[in-house]
Amino acid sequence: MTVVADHAVVAQSNGRERSSEIHIGLLGVGRVGRAVVRLAPSAAKVAGQRIRVVSGLVRDLRSGRDCPLPLTDDPGAIFASAPQVIVEALGGTEPARTLVLEALARGIAVVTANKTLLAYHGEELLAAAWAAGVPLRYEASVIAGVPFLGTLARRPFAANITSITGIVNGTTNYVLSEMRRARISYADALAEAQRCGYAEADASKDVNGFDAVEKLAVLVRQLAGVRVAAPAIETRGIGGITAADHEHAAELGGTIKPIASAAWDHPQISAFVGPSFVPAAHPLAKIEGSTNGICLRDRDGREVSFIGPGAGPDVTASTILDDVLEAALERALWHEPAPAANTAAPSTPWFVRLASRSGLLDGPEIASVCARQNVWVERTSSLDTRRGGEGRWLLTYPCRRDQIERVTTALNAATNGEAAVWRALA
Amino acid sequence: MTVVADHAVVAQSNGRERSSEIHIGLLGVGRVGRAVVRLAPSAAKVAGQRIRVVSGLVRDLRSGRDCPLPLTDDPGAIFASAPQVIVEALGGTEPARTLVLEALARGIAVVTANKTLLAYHGEELLAAAWAAGVPLRYEASVIAGVPFLGTLARRPFAANITSITGIVNGTTNYVLSEMRRARISYADALAEAQRCGYAEADASKDVNGFDAVEKLAVLVRQLAGVRVAAPAIETRGIGGITAADHEHAAELGGTIKPIASAAWDHPQISAFVGPSFVPAAHPLAKIEGSTNGICLRDRDGREVSFIGPGAGPDVTASTILDDVLEAALERALWHEPAPAANTAAPSTPWFVRLASRSGLLDGPEIASVCARQNVWVERTSSLDTRRGGEGRWLLTYPCRRDQIERVTTALNAATNGEAAVWRALA
Numbered sequence: 001m002t003v004v005a006d007h008a009v010v011a012q013s014n015g016r017e018r019s020s021e022i023h024i025g026l027l028g029v030g031r032v033g034r035a036v037v038r039l040a041p042s043a044a045k046v047a048g049q050r051i052r053v054v055s056g057l058v059r060d061l062r063s064g065r066d067c068p069l070p071l072t073d074d075p076g077a078i079f080a081s082a083p084q085v086i087v088e089a090l091g092g093t094e095p096a097r098t099l100v101l102e103a104l105a106r107g108i109a110v111v112t113a114n115k116t117l118l119a120y121h122g123e124e125l126l127a128a129a130w131a132a133g134v135p136l137r138y139e140a141s142v143i144a145g146v147p148f149l150g151t152l153a154r155r156p157f158a159a160n161i162t163s164i165t166g167i168v169n170g171t172t173n174y175v176l177s178e179m180r181r182a183r184i185s186y187a188d189a190l191a192e193a194q195r196c197g198y199a200e201a202d203a204s205k206d207v208n209g210f211d212a213v214e215k216l217a218v219l220v221r222q223l224a225g226v227r228v229a230a231p232a233i234e235t236r237g238i239g240g241i242t243a244a245d246h247e248h249a250a251e252l253g254g255t256i257k258p259i260a261s262a263a264w265d266h267p268q269i270s271a272f273v274g275p276s277f278v279p280a281a282h283p284l285a286k287i288e289g290s291t292n293g294i295c296l297r298d299r300d301g302r303e304v305s306f307i308g309p310g311a312g313p314d315v316t317a318s319t320i321l322d323d324v325l326e327a328a329l330e331r332a333l334w335h336e337p338a339p340a341a342n343t344a345a346p347s348t349p350w351f352v353r354l355a356s357r358s359g360l361l362d363g364p365e366i367a368s369v370c371a372r373q374n375v376w377v378e379r380t381s382s383l384d385t386r387r388g389g390e391g392r393w394l395l396t397y398p399c400r401r402d403q404i405e406r407v408t409t410a411l412n413a414a415t416n417g418e419a420a421v422w423r424a425l426a
Numbered sequence: 427m428t429v430v431a432d433h434a435v436v437a438q439s440n441g442r443e444r445s446s447e448i449h450i451g452l453l454g455v456g457r458v459g460r461a462v463v464r465l466a467p468s469a470a471k472v473a474g475q476r477i478r479v480v481s482g483l484v485r486d487l488r489s490g491r492d493c494p495l496p497l498t499d500d501p502g503a504i505f506a507s508a509p510q511v512i513v514e515a516l517g518g519t520e521p522a523r524t525l526v527l528e529a530l531a532r533g534i535a536v537v538t539a540n541k542t543l544l545a546y547h548g549e550e551l552l553a554a555a556w557a558a559g560v561p562l563r564y565e566a567s568v569i570a571g572v573p574f575l576g577t578l579a580r581r582p583f584a585a586n587i588t589s590i591t592g593i594v595n596g597t598t599n600y601v602l603s604e605m606r607r608a609r610i611s612y613a614d615a616l617a618e619a620q621r622c623g624y625a626e627a628d629a630s631k632d633v634n635g636f637d638a639v640e641k642l643a644v645l646v647r648q649l650a651g652v653r654v655a656a657p658a659i660e661t662r663g664i665g666g667i668t669a670a671d672h673e674h675a676a677e678l679g680g681t682i683k684p685i686a687s688a689a690w691d692h693p694q695i696s697a698f699v700g701p702s703f704v705p706a707a708h709p710l711a712k713i714e715g716s717t718n719g720i721c722l723r724d725r726d727g728r729e730v731s732f733i734g735p736g737a738g739p740d741v742t743a744s745t746i747l748d749d750v751l752e753a754a755l756e757r758a759l760w761h762e763p764a765p766a767a768n769t770a771a772p773s774t775p776w777f778v779r780l781a782s783r784s785g786l787l788d789g790p791e792i793a794s795v796c797a798r799q800n801v802w803v804e805r806t807s808s809l810d811t812r813r814g815g816e817g818r819w820l821l822t823y824p825c826r827r828d829q830i831e832r833v834t835t836a837l838n839a840a841t842n843g844e845a846a847v848w849r850a851l852a
Contacts, residue, residue, distance in 0.1 A: 043583040145584065146730050151577045154752050157469040158571065158744035165851065234771040234827070240846055245779055248819030251809040256777070259851065263772065270772035277777035277821065277850035283733070284851075286712065293731075302741070304572050305719075307709070308730035315728070318584035326580050345660040346689065346696035351682070351703035353671055383677040393674030395703065401660070420666055424703030425591065425685065425710075 021050040022328045025083030025108075027057045027075075027099055028090035029067050032113060035317030036087055037069055043321035051324065055081040057090075057099075075099055079106060085324045088112035097121045104128045104136065109327040113140035113316050119214035119230045122221055137323035142168055142215045143292045144316040145309030149222060150326070152296075159296060159304070161223050163263035166294030167287050168215045170310040171206035172238050172258035174198040174290045176275065180246040180255065181288075186239060198290050208237040209258075213273045216260040220271065223296070224264045228271065233262075236274030254279045257287070347398045349378065349424035352408070354392045355417055366392065369414065373406045375399045395424055447476040448754045451509030451534075453483045453501075453525055454516035455493050458539060461743030462513055463495055469747035477750065481507040483516075483525075501525055505532060511750050514538040523547050530554045530562065535753040539566035539742050545640035545656045548647055563749035568594055568641045569718040570742040571735030575648060576752070578722075585722060585730070587649050589689035592720030593713050594641045596736040597632035598664050598684035600624040600716045602701065606672040606681065607714075612665060624716050634663040635684075639699045642686040646697065649722070650690045654697065659688075662700030680705045683713070773824045775804065775850035778834070780818045781843050792818065795840065799832045801825045821850055 024040070026033050037053050044051040055078050056069045072078065075095070078086070079102070086103040088110060090096045096117045103110050105128070112118070118125070118141055129136035139150045143166075152159050167173050171193060178189040190207065193199035205211050210230075217230040238258055249256050257278045262271035278285045283305050287293040292310030297303050309315045354366070361369070367377050381393040396404065408419035450466070452459050463479050470477040482495040483504050498504065501521070504512070505528070512529040514536060516522045522543045529536050531554070538544070544551070544567055555562035565576045569592075578585050593599050597619060604615040616633065619625035631637050636656075643656040664684055675682050683704045688697035704711045709731050713719040718736030723729050735741045780792070787795070793803050807819040822830065834845035 046583045155748035157472045158748045248807040251807040270770040304734035322581035322584045344696040381674040381677040
């Protein structure tokens with residue numbers, strides 16, 4: 001029997017796997033830990049599994065009183081609760097490192113979003129996980145809302161990456177985006193970010209680039225297979241950027257973004273973190289607000305980009321819970337697809353071209369024909385048609401295809417013309 | 427012992443897994459099949475595994491004479507070669523469907539990039555794979571160069587997707603991009619695409635939207651959990667678009683892209699495929715040439731985008747080989763990271779702000795100071811500084827940090843100023 005079949009037989013024959021609850025032991029009951037507790041029932045429903053957070057570790061028992069969870073300040077009690085998966089949400093390096101090592105040594109899978117722990121102790125933890133034959137997952141540690149890190153760990157060949165360039169810190173991208181958008185100072189944009197929850201009260205780790213450089217170290221280990229000490233990477237904060245810098249960057253054909261970048265040619269690596277001028281045509285130039293994104297380039301110059309939300313307790317907890325499911329199940333979930341649904345064509349705006357052989361209608365005439373079908377014109381192109389043909393182009397507000405087709409039938413009848421329509425995205 | 431540990435122990439204790447060759451049986455030796463044969467040794471090297479294509483199925487034995495592989499026109503001989511993984515590269519529905527079902531029934535993992543097969547027989551094949559407890563992978567069937575489909579199958583919770591909008595056909599995106607860029611007709615752009623290898627000689631399946639709608643059906647089953655028949659989805663080709671349409675679309679604030687889109691609210695689904703007006707601010711508006719991309723939106727309006735190469739024999743074969751490794755190993759690969767490398771800061775262009783308390787240097791004076799450090803000015807901002815402060819902003823060609831710092835030291839000495847520098851992406 002082949003290896004593949006061995007695996008499959010275990011997965012199928014082990015009755016506990018399909019029916020048992022997944023028990024989570026939670027280290028740390030802060031904002032992320034509480035979101036894990038709150039979202040676990042929804043994740044269980046989506047996965048068709050039962051998931052239960054069976055115990056939570058806090059440093060001070062008084063701090064978790066409002067959390068609906070058996071709490072302890074004794075790590076031994078967490079392990080005694082026999083979880084299948086430990087979720088580490090303490091942050092920082094200790095006691096996180098010691099407890100993760102203990103979990104792995106006990107054969108318990110570990111999920112964490114702790115980039116500091118991974119940046120400084122990643123090799124030790126990954127080697128321990130490998131030696132124990134136990135999963136260690138950390139998808140939420142970099143661009144928490146976009147699954148790509150574990151995927152590329154499993155699939156190194158097609159990616160064949162030689163450089164990465166990304167926006168991996170949402171606070172600094174929000175601050176720089178707001179400075180430019182609202183033409184405000186760095187201090188005002190940072191205060192705004194704090195008011196809106198995009199920056200912590202102490203934002204120093206974000207604005208100085210320390211958060212981003214830890215993530216870059218995690219990415220480089222994973223994607224380049226090279227150990228890099230975060231402090232060895234050139235790191236600059238965003239504090240010096242002024243409103244005038246943004247204006248002149250635009251004048252020079254680009255925008256200022258908080259960039260983390262690394263390129264390698266084994267064993268040489270060059271890397272930096274800091275606010276950087278990004279040409280307008282670069283894929284990262286349009287990533288605004290707290291959104292994160294990363295571009296991976298391969299040996300042949302092909303580029304793959306992953307873009308999405310970078311942080312926040314709910315986003316992080318959702319990704320942690322997917323890691324929990326993956327670590328506990330080690331296979332794709334399966335749901336019988338729902339019965340064939342009626343497939344409706346949607347209501348969308350429409351891009352309309354009116355060509356005519358017997359003269360054009362003017363704007364009000366077109367609008368009046370449209371209005372009779374409850375279709376409303378949003379904009380009409382004012383461009384002169386330089387190529388000799390006669391025509392009008394317009395965008396409508398959303399309507400159904402049958403409505404726009406009644407409009408074009410009426411317009412064609414009125415002008416002896418041939419209207420053409422295509423959908424438009426909102 | 428927990429389920430997780432059971433899995434891990436199998437993975438560790440099975441000596442064959444770490445040392446054995448992965449044997450591939452290849453169905454179909456066309457452009458993709460040949461690329462699989464050619465790239466398998468590189469994939470094996472990256473993965474630290476041995477991979478061997480042990481047999482190939484062809485319809486006509488004369489067609490594969492130049493392929494370095496034992497070939498047969500008898501499917502039974504493929505199964506007799508005892509492969510761990512079948513790679514299906516025949517295309518179309520039959521005999522692909524029958525052979526994939528037979529492989530799964532025999533407990534052999536299957537990898538395919540065949541979106542037609544999946545669009546029309548996906549439920550049957552996935553149910554058969556599940557019943558047999560055998561992997562069936564098809565990452566390369568949609569946006570071949572970007573791994574996201576299998577990832578989201580394993581990780582459904584964080585994504586929680588309610589709509590998808592994508593550019594999933596490279597031929598039509600190339601044709602529409604070229605029409606706009608070079609201001610040429612549809613016929614000329616299509617001929618150009620065929621000349622450059624972005625379109626097949628018979629491009630009808632691409633330009634009519636049939637390729638895209640099959641991919642959309644695969645995506646909807648996977649991400650919405652709903653069965654949709656591809657022919658039930660509104661599908662339009664790109665043939666009617668003119669150069670004038672592109673000009674007026676730009677005038678109306680957008681661009682015309684080949685879009686596949688679906689939104690759902692169980693069990694209702696609305697979907698369409700066709701050339702569409704895309705507003706300039708939309709994430710898909712900037713995806714040019716043969717590149718593909720997809721935006722997934724969740725219940726809370728959060729958006730995740732995956733962008734990259736969509737097709738081509740080598741891209742497809744690379745992704746197939748990653749699927750083979752995943753299917754055969756069912757776990758992340760592990761490489762001991764290389765020893766700590768020297769981390770160099772790279773040479774990049776620089777964005778420079780020169781502020782001065784005692785008067786500014788003019789452009790030639792600045793260029794002369796730079797030139798003494800072998801630093802060359804690319805552009806100087808001509809924007810009037812409307813805020814009262816005095817300064818100059820410029821972009822340099824790439825140089826090292828020590829060079830640019832010697833430049834700013836010299837400029838500061840000459841002007842009693844305070845220069846600031848940030849890196850720029852090329």
